[in-house]
Amino acid sequence: MLNNFRNVQSLFHSLGSRWLWFRVGYALRKRTGYIRLQMPAYQWKDRPLGTWLKKNIPSTPHAYIQWRKENAPRFFFDLPHVMPSESEASLTRGVETLRSRSGNHGQIPWNPKTAINEAERILAGELRYFSHTYYQTGFPPDWHKDPITGIKLDSQKHWSEISDDAHVDIKFIWEASRFGMVYTLVRAYASTRDEKFAEAFWELVQAWAESNPPNTGPNWMDGQEAALRLMAWTFGFYAFMDSPSTTPGRVAQFVMMIAAHAERIYRNIDYAISTHSNHTISEAFGLWLIGILFPELKDAEKYFALGRKLLEQEAAAQIFPDGSYSMYSLNYHRFILHIYL
Secondary structure, eight states: OHHHHHHHHHHHHHHHHHHHHHHHHHHHHHHHHHHHHHHOOOOOGGGOGGGBBBTSOOOSSHHHHHHHHHHHHSOOOOOOOOOOOOOOHHHHHHHHHHHHHHHHOOSSSHHHHHHHHHHHHHHTEEETTTTTTEOOOTTTTTTTTTTOOOOOOSSSBBBSSSSSSSSSSSHHHHHHHTTTHHHHHHHHHHOOHHHHHHHHHHHHHHHHHHHOOBBBSSSGGGGHHHHHHHHHHHHHHHHHHSSSOOOOOHHHHHHHHHHHHHHHHHHHHHHHTTTTTTTHHHHHHHHHHHHHHOTBTTTTTHHHHHHHHHHHHHHHHHHHHTTOBBOOOOOHHHHHHHHHO
């Protein structure tokens, strides 16, 4: 009891009364269930695409995907499109374009064979966790299962009712749902134009949606995890836009998922801000990303404005004048540099 009092006293002196009262209030919102009223669980079908879009945007899948193709903001994939139906000469020109832009003595900046081999392992049900160790997860993986212990977390509860102090390391639950495998699938697709890699992306996204309805289960617990997922999903979405696997129905479902994630971050970002950490930066980036790349969403301008404000504010607050980082961690320093770059 005495130690708890000293901890609270220490937090009060280092972070101030405003922070302390916010965290007490947040704990009460979770304990009483009020947060479930603020961010209710629902099914994807309860909020179809039209409920997320501005009035002048078509919401039927075929009309919407056509709108996206004609109006979508530019992203990384602004090279001339190389379609699977084009000749081998066109594929060669596409690779040569990458090489000429890489500034690496004519070599593309990643090894196509490595990407293809890793992508094949993904399709075979093996995922590499934390860029290090492969685990047999199946394809698609069980999104609520720790591959080391085999323990599964409750996928039916609202995210606020799930403890992160359980007997399982929550990071091993979250890792697959960060969708780091998307970058590998994109590289393999860019190297081979094999449609199975684009199809794999969409199968994984669909499987995730079926197992993780909005605000339900452990993969909705953390706004930073939602932001990392948005980064990977958006990268894959743009990379596979011209693939036959990218159907109007899949695109409509995908944008609903994007919108739900942005809303999840926005409605709870005060908690991230209270951490004075890289969580604020990554969640702000998630909002900024969706605000700028999906302007057709009703709340796009709101997401963009808040994301930009926080990114600028937190750079000044968390990065010291000499360039070092306030969390005193090389890993977190690398992480926030990646976000800002």
